[in-house]
Amino acid sequence: MAYADVVLADSPSIYFKLDEASGNLANTGSLGGSASYGGAITRGQAGIPGGSDSALAFGNTALAYARYSVAPSLFNGTYSIETWFKTSKTDGTICIYTRSPYFYLSTNGSGKLYFVANDGQSPGINLTSSATVTDGNWHHAVVVIRDSGTNRLYLDGVQVASNTVSPSTSGTTGNLELSYASGSYALNGTLDEFAVYASALSSTRVLAHYNTGATAPGVEKVLEAGSPGLAAFRGTLGASLSFAAPVVPPVTLEAGKPGLATFSGSMGATIELVDGPTYTELAMTLARKRAVLTLGSNEIPLELPRKILRMEIEGK
Secondary structure, X not given: OOHHHHHHOXXXXXEEOOOOOOOOEEEOOOOOOEEEEEOOEXXXXXXXXXXXXXXXXXXXXXXXXXXXXXXXHHHHOOEEEEEEEEEOOOOOEEEEEOOOOOEEEEEOOOOEEEEEEOOOOOOOEEEEEEEEOOOOOOEEEEEEEEEOOEEEEEEOOEEEEEEOOOOOOOOOOEEEEEEOOOOOOOOOEEEEEEEEEOXXXXXXXXXXXXXXXXXXXXXXXXXXXXXXXXXXXXXXXXXXXXXXXXXXXXXXXXXXXXXXXXXXXXXXXOOOOOOOOOEEEEEEEOOOEEEEEEEOOEEEEEEEOOOEEEEEEEOO
């Protein structure tokens, strides 16, 4: 299943694939519309391994952002935020909702994944990963708010933080920004497949999204008999290769014809020779035959060479 199909199966309200070659960024989620953007972005970047399209890079300036206007009702109940990101910057903003009480998802000063809601207010939500994420590689982040009273932070398919603080609500429409229109806190990295859901993604669904996005789609390879097979893997995302025995018709070695089987490598191969029908060889030698050729009054003796007759009789 394609990564986009996995996302759409959970009915996102906002889904930015971030693969546009030009123009605004289309929201293919249920709320529709599009996001405007500010200058320092680079399109057509390599996307996640399990995706089929490109990603969007944001620079390190105040003009590096995408902005989508959204009513606060989406964030006043249960919701989930999901994205793939890669960056080497600490204190880089992945996304932010700019209407108070606002929230943001970012890397913190220690390079860890960090989600804050109601910052500076009480009660406030602070969820932080123990692992650093500023290694320049793709990471999958999911934040789930008000999941039966629990707030959760997932990193690369695994829950890494939680608490039971109930965040405040808002009544005013605000902007959801990818990266941030601030030079100090812009992402300076790449985003792909950003989504928001008006529901709590379960741990099972979070892992399914991660596994689909982290691994390139499998391609079936048929190894024909007599053709060499080579499988190469890179990275640590996990990959597997399975071989199924091909259906090869039996080879009959005819009597009197040489048979040659050549194998290379260490995958293992066998050749089996089984008894066929039993043949008995009979040989008969015919005696030389003598003849006399008469030409007029002359007789010329002739001797014919003996003949050997061979027969193969199939045994019953």
